[in-house]
Amino acid sequence: MGENDKLTEERIFDAATDVFLDKGMDGARMQDIADRATINKALLHYYYRTKDKLFNAVFEKIAGKLFSKFAPVFSENLSLEEKIRFFFREHITFLQQNPRLPAFILNEINRNPARMRKILNNIDINKLWSVLEEQHHDELVRYNITKESIPQIMTTIAAISVFPFAARGLLEAIFEKMNITFDSYIEERKVFAADFVIKALTK
Amino acid sequence: MGENDKLTEERIFDAATDVFLDKGMDGARMQDIADRATINKALLHYYYRTKDKLFNAVFEKIAGKLFSKFAPVFSENLSLEEKIRFFFREHITFLQQNPRLPAFILNEINRNPARMRKILNNIDINKLWSVLEEQHHDELVRYNITKESIPQIMTTIAAISVFPFAARGLLEAIFEKMNITFDSYIEERKVFAADFVIKALTK
DNA sequence: GTCTATAGAAGGATAGAC
DNA sequence: GTCTATCCTTCTATAGAC
Numbered sequence: 001m002g003e004n005d006k007l008t009e010e011r012i013f014d015a016a017t018d019v020f021l022d023k024g025m026d027g028a029r030m031q032d033i034a035d036r037a038t039i040n041k042a043l044l045h046y047y048y049r050t051k052d053k054l055f056n057a058v059f060e061k062i063a064g065k066l067f068s069k070f071a072p073v074f075s076e077n078l079s080l081e082e083k084i085r086f087f088f089r090e091h092i093t094f095l096q097q098n099p100r101l102p103a104f105i106l107n108e109i110n111r112n113p114a115r116m117r118k119i120l121n122n123i124d125i126n127k128l129w130s131v132l133e134e135q136h137h138d139e140l141v142r143y144n145i146t147k148e149s150i151p152q153i154m155t156t157i158a159a160i161s162v163f164p165f166a167a168r169g170l171l172e173a174i175f176e177k178m179n180i181t182f183d184s185y186i187e188e189r190k191v192f193a194a195d196f197v198i199k200a201l202t203k
Numbered sequence: 204m205g206e207n208d209k210l211t212e213e214r215i216f217d218a219a220t221d222v223f224l225d226k227g228m229d230g231a232r233m234q235d236i237a238d239r240a241t242i243n244k245a246l247l248h249y250y251y252r253t254k255d256k257l258f259n260a261v262f263e264k265i266a267g268k269l270f271s272k273f274a275p276v277f278s279e280n281l282s283l284e285e286k287i288r289f290f291f292r293e294h295i296t297f298l299q300q301n302p303r304l305p306a307f308i309l310n311e312i313n314r315n316p317a318r319m320r321k322i323l324n325n326i327d328i329n330k331l332w333s334v335l336e337e338q339h340h341d342e343l344v345r346y347n348i349t350k351e352s353i354p355q356i357m358t359t360i361a362a363i364s365v366f367p368f369a370a371r372g373l374l375e376a377i378f379e380k381m382n383i384t385f386d387s388y389i390e391e392r393k394v395f396a397a398d399f400v401i402k403a404l405t406k
Numbered sequence: 407g408t409c410t411a412t413a414g415a416a417g418g419a420t421a422g423a424c
Numbered sequence: 425g426t427c428t429a430t431c432c433t434t435c436t437a438t439a440g441a442c
């Protein structure tokens with residue numbers, strides 16, 4: 001593959017990412033993607049064969065990007081409380097820079113759960129719990145976090161971080177009436193979220 | 204409008220609701236809706252003129268249904284803690300019975316924010332805060348809830364309740380590996396969520 | 407009010423020249 | 425590797441009979 005191929009293929013991929021994030025799989029048009037990449041439709045098919053294959057390429061890249069943000073939590077040498085603060089600060093900052101990702105992922109997952117299963121197969125969930133337990137055994141006891149409560153706690157943390165972006169359109173409409181901006185709300189949230197969760201977990 | 208009209212129009216509306224919930228505006232097909240209502244496509248247009256008008260009718264009905272579940276919180280004669288428990292129990296039970304609503308609403312809102320603004324115009328957000336402050340002045344002070352922290356707290360409560368359903372496809376895939384079911388997780392959540400939030404708010 | 411048939415437009419995909 | 429032209433299917437929407 002020569003330099004030109006790479007340039008064109010990348011331009012297509014970037015244009016497709018942009019259009020799919022905006023419109024979703026069903027709403028996206030191959031013509032829109034071609035226009036944004038300043039090439040013609042035929043070339044899309046030359047590189048990616050079908051709309052479905054192009055979408056899958058984009059989806060897997062994006063999903064990987066989102067979940068990779070969870071990884072450092074399991075390796076950083078920090079106390080549990082510091083990890084919670086670290087996670088919210090880093091994850092919300094990442095979402096600030098990629099605000100359309102949550103809605104996109106959640107929507108497409110529900111439309112096609114099989115796609116998600118394929119990606120999750122590369123992750124060993126039970127291993128992650130083991131790592132956490134090894135690193136933070138004493139703190140888990142102190143905070144009263146058991147293996148049974150992990151699903152509730154983890155989904156609560158994810159919810160607090162992700163939901164505002166998934167519901168952005170709704171929140172912006174509400175905040176308008178309260179004279180606050182989505183941006184300042186999100187900035188506040190990096191600290192509020194950590195305080196809230198730590199408070200709830202402390203015995 | 205005679206009895207027969209009403210029956211057909213209702214059948215169409217119900218079929219459309221079902222298809223739109225499943226596929227979203229872009230993915231839904233008029234033919235699917237006609238099939239599910241066991242009539243033909245032409246009749247859809249006779250009653251609702253265009254796909255867009257049909258979708259709007261469905262969307263407004265669904266959105267109203269979802270938000271109406273928030274209303275009792277502002278009228279029930281309960282303490283603040285009881286209201287929080289009441290809300291999670293009732294709201295999550297409602298979502299159990301209508302699991303596809305959150306993903307649908309969030310997705311369509313982001314695709315067309317104007318639609319949401321129209322619905323929210325019927326709600327006086329600032330009034331709601333006044334009502335809450337009047338009913339629970341002492342408790343708000345005791346819990347350290349100020350007008351400034353309301354957006355963070357309210358969105359956190361909504362997130363905890365709604366997110367699991369919006370992310371259902373993802374969570375089911377993860378829970379599968381942990382040998383727990385989405386249903387039992389949701390059942391637990393009605394109490395976990397209330398405990399978690401009350402703990403976080405208590406000074 | 408309900409149906410069949412079809413118009414008319416749009417979209418994904420391919421053929422074939424360069 | 426890139427383009428133009430076009431095929432073929434699908435979809436919304438309407439015309440017109442009953």
